[in-house]
Amino acid sequence: MRILVQKFGGTSVADIDRLKMVRGKVKAALDQGYKVVVVLSAKSGKTNKLLDLSTRWAAEPDLAEVDSLLSTGEQASIALFSMLLKDSGIKARSMLGWQIPIITNDEFGRARILSIDASRIHKELEAHDVLVVAGFQGSTEDGRITTLGRGGSDTSAVALAAALDSCECEIYTDVDGVYTTDPNLCSTARKLDRVTYEEMLEMASMGAKVLQIRSVEFAKKYNVPVHVRSTFSDDPGTLVAQEDAMMEAVLVSGIAYDKDQARVTVCGVPDRPGVSAALFAPLSENGIMVDMIIQTASREGVTDMTFTVSRKDLEKAIQLMKEIVARIGGTGVEHDPYVAKVSVIGVGMRNHTGVATKAFAALQQENINIQMISTSEIKISCLIDEKYTELAVRTLHDAFELHKPDHA
Amino acid sequence: MRILVQKFGGTSVADIDRLKMVRGKVKAALDQGYKVVVVLSAKSGKTNKLLDLSTRWAAEPDLAEVDSLLSTGEQASIALFSMLLKDSGIKARSMLGWQIPIITNDEFGRARILSIDASRIHKELEAHDVLVVAGFQGSTEDGRITTLGRGGSDTSAVALAAALDSCECEIYTDVDGVYTTDPNLCSTARKLDRVTYEEMLEMASMGAKVLQIRSVEFAKKYNVPVHVRSTFSDDPGTLVAQEDAMMEAVLVSGIAYDKDQARVTVCGVPDRPGVSAALFAPLSENGIMVDMIIQTASREGVTDMTFTVSRKDLEKAIQLMKEIVARIGGTGVEHDPYVAKVSVIGVGMRNHTGVATKAFAALQQENINIQMISTSEIKISCLIDEKYTELAVRTLHDAFELHKPDHA
Numbered sequence: 135m136r137i138l139v140q141k142f143g144g145t146s147v148a149d150i151d152r153l154k155m156v157r158g159k160v161k162a163a164l165d166q167g168y169k170v171v172v173v174l175s176a177k178s179g180k181t182n183k184l185l186d187l188s189t190r191w192a193a194e195p196d197l198a199e200v201d202s203l204l205s206t207g208e209q210a211s212i213a214l215f216s217m218l219l220k221d222s223g224i225k226a227r228s229m230l231g232w233q234i235p236i237i238t239n240d241e242f243g244r245a246r247i248l249s250i251d252a253s254r255i256h257k258e259l260e261a262h263d264v265l266v267v268a269g270f271q272g273s274t275e276d277g278r279i280t281t282l283g284r285g286g287s288d289t290s291a292v293a294l295a296a297a298l299d300s301c302e303c304e305i306y307t308d309v310d311g312v313y314t315t316d317p318n319l320c321s322t323a324r325k326l327d328r329v330t331y332e333e334m335l336e337m338a339s340m341g342a343k344v345l346q347i348r349s350v351e352f353a354k355k356y357n358v359p360v361h362v363r364s365t366f367s368d369d370p371g372t373l374v375a376q377e378d379a380m381m382e383a384v385l386v387s388g389i390a391y392d393k394d395q396a397r398v399t400v401c402g403v404p405d406r407p408g409v410s411a412a413l414f415a416p417l418s419e420n421g422i423m424v425d426m427i428i429q430t431a432s433r434e435g436v437t438d439m440t441f442t443v444s445r446k447d448l449e450k451a452i453q454l455m456k457e458i459v460a461r462i463g464g465t466g467v468e469h470d471p472y473v474a475k476v477s478v479i480g481v482g483m484r485n486h487t488g489v490a491t492k493a494f495a496a497l498q499q500e501n502i503n504i505q506m507i508s509t510s511e512i513k514i515s516c517l518i519d520e521k522y523t524e525l526a527v528r529t530l531h532d533a534f535e536l537h538k539p540d541h542a
Numbered sequence: 543m544r545i546l547v548q549k550f551g552g553t554s555v556a557d558i559d560r561l562k563m564v565r566g567k568v569k570a571a572l573d574q575g576y577k578v579v580v581v582l583s584a585k586s587g588k589t590n591k592l593l594d595l596s597t598r599w600a601a602e603p604d605l606a607e608v609d610s611l612l613s614t615g616e617q618a619s620i621a622l623f624s625m626l627l628k629d630s631g632i633k634a635r636s637m638l639g640w641q642i643p644i645i646t647n648d649e650f651g652r653a654r655i656l657s658i659d660a661s662r663i664h665k666e667l668e669a670h671d672v673l674v675v676a677g678f679q680g681s682t683e684d685g686r687i688t689t690l691g692r693g694g695s696d697t698s699a700v701a702l703a704a705a706l707d708s709c710e711c712e713i714y715t716d717v718d719g720v721y722t723t724d725p726n727l728c729s730t731a732r733k734l735d736r737v738t739y740e741e742m743l744e745m746a747s748m749g750a751k752v753l754q755i756r757s758v759e760f761a762k763k764y765n766v767p768v769h770v771r772s773t774f775s776d777d778p779g780t781l782v783a784q785e786d787a788m789m790e791a792v793l794v795s796g797i798a799y800d801k802d803q804a805r806v807t808v809c810g811v812p813d814r815p816g817v818s819a820a821l822f823a824p825l826s827e828n829g830i831m832v833d834m835i836i837q838t839a840s841r842e843g844v845t846d847m848t849f850t851v852s853r854k855d856l857e858k859a860i861q862l863m864k865e866i867v868a869r870i871g872g873t874g875v876e877h878d879p880y881v882a883k884v885s886v887i888g889v890g891m892r893n894h895t896g897v898a899t900k901a902f903a904a905l906q907q908e909n910i911n912i913q914m915i916s917t918s919e920i921k922i923s924c925l926i927d928e929k930y931t932e933l934a935v936r937t938l939h940d941a942f943e944l945h946k947p948d949h950a
Contacts, residue, residue, distance in 0.1 A: 150598065150599060184618075187622065188621075188622065188625060190558065191558060191622050191625045191626050191629070192625040192626060192628065192629035193629060194629070195625045195629075196624060196625050196628045196629075198635070199621040199622075199624045199625045199628070199635075199636055200621070200625070202617060202620075202621040202636055202638070203617070203618055203621035203622065205617075206614035206617050206618055209610060209611070209613075209614050209617075210592075210611055210614055212610075213596075213607040213608070213610040213611035214595065214596065214599050214607075214611065216604060216607045217596055217599045217600040217603045217604050217607045217608070218599050218600060220600065220604045220607070221599070221600035221601060221602070221603070221604075227606070227607075228607055228610055230610070230687075232640070232685075233685050233686075277640075277641050278641075279638075
């Protein structure tokens with residue numbers, strides 16, 4: 135039995151005309167001899183609408199009840215789509231998370247998948263040609279409905295593909311693949327045929343909304359090739375997969391950017407053991423994620439600590455830092471909400487030097503000042519003044535000649 | 543553990559203000575020392591909206607998928623109400639049909655309850671003070687969601703009360719009880735303090751929409767006292783229960799009417815064995831319910847057969863009868879869509895004579911012609927010209943002095 139997992143997002147299930155296009159994709163897979171596991175999201179906006187509803191009903195809505203409420207969005211999608219398939223003579227049925235079951239832990243609202251009963255799916259696929267599975271949802275061991283958090287349907291699809299073993303996974307969306315950078319910013323942006331899990335993770339964490347980060351982590355862990363495609367075209371899309379020999383030749387795959395950055399600098403704090411913990415513990419206790427961090431060299435026993443946070447957290451971060459400075463000493467707290475992060479991403483840079491130098495030189499050429507730098511094995515990120523974001527993206531895209539299919 | 547089952551219908555869960563009134567009813571029961579099982583419907587109109595949606599998606603929507611879709615209405619109600627309860631400090635949780643489970647057969651859209659796991663409910667009631675259970679839904683043995691048909695939430699409530707043993711069952715609605723007749727037709731209509739299951743069944747079958755027929759049958763079978771009350775008042779309502787000594791004194795409990803009647807007469811058919819079957823078999827094969835039937839005395843080997851059907855079925859019934867007459871002989875098919883049935887209902891008439899005579903005389907006094915008569919142990923029904931319906935109801939209500947609390 136050859137099984138294909140196809141996942142369709144909220145815009146693809148928004149109305150009956152779009153779901154007829156989805157049916158076309160499913161039929162094409164059936165014609166190729168596959169049994170198909172279709173994973174659907176709730177229609178666009180439905181989950182937010184239900185979340186809004188729950189906050190109108192209770193100051194702190196019970197998370198288990200919220201999950202039971204939210205899961206109705208996908209439940210409606212899969213019931214309606216199964217009707218549509220059956221109506222055109224396709225042997226199909228819907229399956230909810232608890233019916234398979236997809237067992238998760240009990241962290242309601244952001245549950246993690248623990249196990250999937252693949253034997254049940256195989257059994258149902260003997261009686262049906264298509265199973266229409268609710269994305270985003272699972273069930274605890276004792277039968278309470280859970281949801282997997284934002285974009286959880288991608289994770290559902292990849293987890294099903296992993297559980298069904300050596301199966302392909304197609305993620306259909308409203309874009310036709312992964313690009314070298316945001317085509318809205320850079321007209322020469324080019325669709326990538328392949329990208330590694332690691333590169334996809336870096337791009338996703340920078341706000342490239344093609345795939346949810348956790349689904350890519352899942353795909354990487356279980357080595358599930360994920361095919362990102364458009365519901366609305368027959369374009370082959372982008373394959374997200376393991377690094378292979380061909381890909382190693384590619385130095386840089388893409389340029390990403392993130393405008394949801396704000397900078398905080400705590401000035402003149404005493405440079406002694408434990409000071410970092412004193413600064414960052416209150417942030418994590420308040421659920422504030424810190425992205426880039428720089429500590430300037432100590433001078434006369436004091437140092438400046440600079441970090442970036444999401445803009446929504448800036449005010450709270452400033453307040454917390456002022457409290458710390460009042461307690462442990464320091465000359466003040468500065469901040470800048472108008473910064474952005476641009477990143478050069480590519481697995482190829484593991485084995486090559488000079489990528490950073492080339493990036494810095496290109497930005498300097500345009501008089502773009504680099505405020506902070508952070509690097510990983512496959513990424514170089516620069517914090518810059520927000521107003522240069524578009525220019526920086528285009529400059530780096532040109533510098534690494536990403537418009538050329540054979541860039542290296 | 544004293545357990546009270548409280549059921550609230552679609553108008554009671556329509557918005558947050560109404561559900562706060564529902565919460566008031568639940569709190570009152572908690573204050574009396576009960577653990578409470580709350581059964582909720584989907585909010586008014588939701589089930590119809592979802593049904594309409596499914597027929598837009600498929601010419602013949604798959605019934606199992608329709609049930610999974612419809613069940614989301616109650617799922618939303620119970621999640622939201624549980625949030626509301628928890629928000630005011632009440633230990634509560636929602637439970638879906640499959641979570642208990644409420645096991646039904648697999649007649650999707652009109653499933654019948656086979657069993658309810660009461661031990662699970664008792665266990666949950668040790669950890670919680672209130673369980674908020676989805677009405678109208680259950681699950682097959684192999685875990686597919688089913689619904690119980692129109693008004694199924696009443697049945698859910700009564701079945702839960704029966705399963706939890708010797709428990710009371712309150713059905714909250716937007717009327718404050720069961721009346722001697724429709725107060726819109728008859729200003730002297732009086733709310734009954736008690737009514738028997740049998741009387742309630744006759745009234746419900748005549749379109750008194752206070753309780754769904756199947757729920758009354760269920761209550762009768764398991765002897766569950768059902769208390770019909772209003773969500774929007776503190777009025778004691780009407781108790782639907784077994785006949786007792788006090789009730790036997792009551793001759794007539796109420797006057798019901800049904801305008802959804804149409805008369806068909808098949809004239810001059812040969813009066814020989816098998817002719818009734820020939821006439822009625824095609825009707826039942828086409829799903830047409832026949833209510834009253836009269837066969838006139840045979841004359842010269844031919845007879846007239848008169849029966850009533852629901853108005854929506856009249857055209858089809860006439861067509862079928864014309865086909866029969868063409869095949870077995872007969873002089874024609876007459877019909878009258880403008881008829882109504884008025885009924886006198888009371889368990890007391892089992893042990894008393896003269897009720898029918900009194901009813902006929904009262905109608906005759908007003909020159910209302912009786913076209914057909916049918917009787918049961920506790921009911922006398924007369925088919926009359928529709929335009930006399932209101933007059934007939936008031937006349938019979940007066941004749942049996944139903945405005946008096948101590949009528950006998």
